[in-house]
Amino acid sequence: MSTTNRRIVLISRPQGTPQAENFRTEVVEIPELAEGEVLLRHSWLGLAPAARLRMTEQASYREPMALGDVVYGQAVGRVVASKEPGLPVGTSVMSIGGGWQEYSIGNAENLVKIDEAIAPPSVWLGALGTSGMTAYIGLLDLGKPRVGETVVVSAASGGVGSNVGQIARLKGCRVVGIAGGQEKVQHLTEVLGFDAAVDYRSPNFAEQLRVACPSGADIYFENVGGAVRDAVWPVMNQGGRIVVCGLIAEYNDNRQGGPGWFPILSKRLSIQGFIMSDHLHRQQAFLQDMRQWIREGRIQVQEDVSEGLESVVPAFIRLLTGKKFGKSVVKL
Amino acid sequence: MSTTNRRIVLISRPQGTPQAENFRTEVVEIPELAEGEVLLRHSWLGLAPAARLRMTEQASYREPMALGDVVYGQAVGRVVASKEPGLPVGTSVMSIGGGWQEYSIGNAENLVKIDEAIAPPSVWLGALGTSGMTAYIGLLDLGKPRVGETVVVSAASGGVGSNVGQIARLKGCRVVGIAGGQEKVQHLTEVLGFDAAVDYRSPNFAEQLRVACPSGADIYFENVGGAVRDAVWPVMNQGGRIVVCGLIAEYNDNRQGGPGWFPILSKRLSIQGFIMSDHLHRQQAFLQDMRQWIREGRIQVQEDVSEGLESVVPAFIRLLTGKKFGKSVVKL
Numbered sequence: 001m002s003t004t005n006r007r008i009v010l011i012s013r014p015q016g017t018p019q020a021e022n023f024r025t026e027v028v029e030i031p032e033l034a035e036g037e038v039l040l041r042h043s044w045l046g047l048a049p050a051a052r053l054r055m056t057e058q059a060s061y062r063e064p065m066a067l068g069d070v071v072y073g074q075a076v077g078r079v080v081a082s083k084e085p086g087l088p089v090g091t092s093v094m095s096i097g098g099g100w101q102e103y104s105i106g107n108a109e110n111l112v113k114i115d116e117a118i119a120p121p122s123v124w125l126g127a128l129g130t131s132g133m134t135a136y137i138g139l140l141d142l143g144k145p146r147v148g149e150t151v152v153v154s155a156a157s158g159g160v161g162s163n164v165g166q167i168a169r170l171k172g173c174r175v176v177g178i179a180g181g182q183e184k185v186q187h188l189t190e191v192l193g194f195d196a197a198v199d200y201r202s203p204n205f206a207e208q209l210r211v212a213c214p215s216g217a218d219i220y221f222e223n224v225g226g227a228v229r230d231a232v233w234p235v236m237n238q239g240g241r242i243v244v245c246g247l248i249a250e251y252n253d254n255r256q257g258g259p260g261w262f263p264i265l266s267k268r269l270s271i272q273g274f275i276m277s278d279h280l281h282r283q284q285a286f287l288q289d290m291r292q293w294i295r296e297g298r299i300q301v302q303e304d305v306s307e308g309l310e311s312v313v314p315a316f317i318r319l320l321t322g323k324k325f326g327k328s329v330v331k332l
Numbered sequence: 333m334s335t336t337n338r339r340i341v342l343i344s345r346p347q348g349t350p351q352a353e354n355f356r357t358e359v360v361e362i363p364e365l366a367e368g369e370v371l372l373r374h375s376w377l378g379l380a381p382a383a384r385l386r387m388t389e390q391a392s393y394r395e396p397m398a399l400g401d402v403v404y405g406q407a408v409g410r411v412v413a414s415k416e417p418g419l420p421v422g423t424s425v426m427s428i429g430g431g432w433q434e435y436s437i438g439n440a441e442n443l444v445k446i447d448e449a450i451a452p453p454s455v456w457l458g459a460l461g462t463s464g465m466t467a468y469i470g471l472l473d474l475g476k477p478r479v480g481e482t483v484v485v486s487a488a489s490g491g492v493g494s495n496v497g498q499i500a501r502l503k504g505c506r507v508v509g510i511a512g513g514q515e516k517v518q519h520l521t522e523v524l525g526f527d528a529a530v531d532y533r534s535p536n537f538a539e540q541l542r543v544a545c546p547s548g549a550d551i552y553f554e555n556v557g558g559a560v561r562d563a564v565w566p567v568m569n570q571g572g573r574i575v576v577c578g579l580i581a582e583y584n585d586n587r588q589g590g591p592g593w594f595p596i597l598s599k600r601l602s603i604q605g606f607i608m609s610d611h612l613h614r615q616q617a618f619l620q621d622m623r624q625w626i627r628e629g630r631i632q633v634q635e636d637v638s639e640g641l642e643s644v645v646p647a648f649i650r651l652l653t654g655k656k657f658g659k660s661v662v663k664l
Contacts (some may be wrong), residue, residue, distance in 0.1 A: 225593055244596045258590040261557055264605035272605040273596035324440045 007101030039081040046074040046125030070099040076121040108120035126327030134276040135163035141218040147172035155223035157184040159327030187308040244273040302326030339433030371413040377528030378406040378457030379660035402431040458659030466608040467495035475551040479504035487555035489516040491659030501645040538563040
């Protein structure tokens with residue numbers, strides 16, 4: 001076992017899209033474990049847009065990272081040294097705050113045991129992890145879909161969006177995905193079973209979206225914001241619900257304006273922002289449903305896989321610029 | 333009894349604030365009653381901003397008025413001729429669609445009997461009518477106030493706002509009103525018992541609002557939109573609820589932009605548009621509570637009273653330009 005840890009730290013705050021020079025890879029000694037702690041060797045890292053929010057100094061829903069901090073991110077791996085009897089060496093776990101590094105130290109509070117017999121480790125960072133749970137809670141608990149309703153989801157080929165669309169189909173909804181590029185759009189309808197998909201880069205995107213929603217939209221699962229949201233806005237039906245899960249188009253440039261509010265009144269819209277970690281009491285229900293759907297082949301897992309710690313920053317930039325496909329995971 | 337009816341019709345669609353020349357007063361013969369109909373002589377008309385929405389051709393939540401139509405509005409009065417056994421001559425009723433005229437024809441479907449022993453007729457157009465019920469439903473059913481929370485209400489001295497603030501006080505909330513001008517602001521705190529009130533015309537309005545909400549705002553009851561809403565936006569607390577009841581600042585000029593959406597996500601805000609007429613099943617509960625609160629002197633009725641049909645248009649313009657005080661009613 002190594003006595004050193006390679007890790008990626010934030011050395012300057014990105015302006016706009018993060019660049020390689022905002023980060024540095026460093027090698028440090030692994031410290032001694034205290035009582036109750038375990039040393040985790042990461043086998044997979046999961047990348048998520050939320051990390052971008054923490055790179056900015058302005059207040060968000062989480063504390064910003066400090067310069068010099070290991071970059072925030074999830075990881076799965078195995079316990080390789082333990083001073084916690086409940087987590088013996090060899091245990092497979094997921095760490096929400098594992099970070100962009102080869103090793104992390106955790107305890108029983110912040111590690112979740114995973115069962116590799118149900119799904120391989122990387123899936124516990126995606127469909128069975130926070131991406132899947134975010135989709136499940138946001139769509140079912142907040143969007144409250146009814147059979148026959150139309151659900152529109154943006155960033156539809158991403159880690160959250162691909163699960164939102166597939167769960168909505170399972171619940172009897174008509175599902176319209178918004179994604180960037182013909183390859184993703186085809187994948188949504190041909191592989192994931194969406195009823196329709198629209199390319200937001202298309203010059204007549206708004207018109208295509210309207211055509212894809214002949215009965216309007218009852219639920220909009222918002223991952224993007226900006227111009228994508230503005231195109232969905234006029235398509236919303238009376239009584240429509242908008243679940244605001246992410247605003248990735250606005251993370252890099254802090255776009256200030258939103259659409260006018262008149263339709264909120266005239267269409268009795270409801271708009272609900274949410275952060276998955278407020279809903280952890282629903283984790284057992286989520287795991288039970290999602291495990292079964294994956295086992296039955298009703299949810300397909302879509303991953304964008306890179307390999308090696310040196311591929312983390314490029315994969316993260318790809319994630320933020322809409323160039324990846326499925327949940328971003330990095331094999332170490 | 334007169335055989336003619338004086339009425340105000342819409343002859344052109346207002347651009348911006350309505351002007352006298354958008355309306356014409358005409359005298360017409362009162363038609364014969366059909367079976368099931370009654371003739372109602374209006375004693376009071378109630379004016380509401382919603383009428384402005386129906387003067388515009390664009391789609392809203394109600395059909396626009398046609399040119400030549402009697403202007404939409406509520407009225408109370410007495411049955412003076414009847415072909416409906418359930419509504420004999422002498423019955424006091426409220427008509428939601430009575431309109432800006434001296435007489436209207438109604439039936440058992442669209443008239444509500446009122447009890448003048450509980451409150452004088454004009455109150456059935458305000459605190460015991462749609463204004464009061466809008467406040468009651470919007471605040472209690474949608475805003476869901478909890479004891480100790482801060483409720484901010486705009487157009488706070490108006491027919492809806494004055495009831496929102498008073499009901500919120502009854503429910504144990506700290507109440508901050510937004511209104512135009514020192515006279516209204518003083519009235520809110522000194523007569524209606526608001527905890528604080530802020531003048532949106534003040535040059536440092538946004539700063540005053542922040543000071544008036546030392547613990548932020550948990551509920552914003554939105555009647556105004558535009559710059560007033562934009563000042564409340566940064567004051568909202570995590571988990572805050574915004575009930576969108578009206579956007580009077582945007583009715584005359586169709587302002588398009590709204591605030592950026594990032595706080596919806598970071599603060600998990602919920603924003604809910606509503607139209608009172610979707611909630612008529614709550615009318616009995618409303619009447620029971622509101623009658624009792626008025627009887628006990630816990631809700632004070634505030635009216636802006638004009639007299640005569642010729643005063644209707646000026647009073648309506650005053651209403652839309654923020655120059656009135658309390659529910660706008662016209663005695664005929």
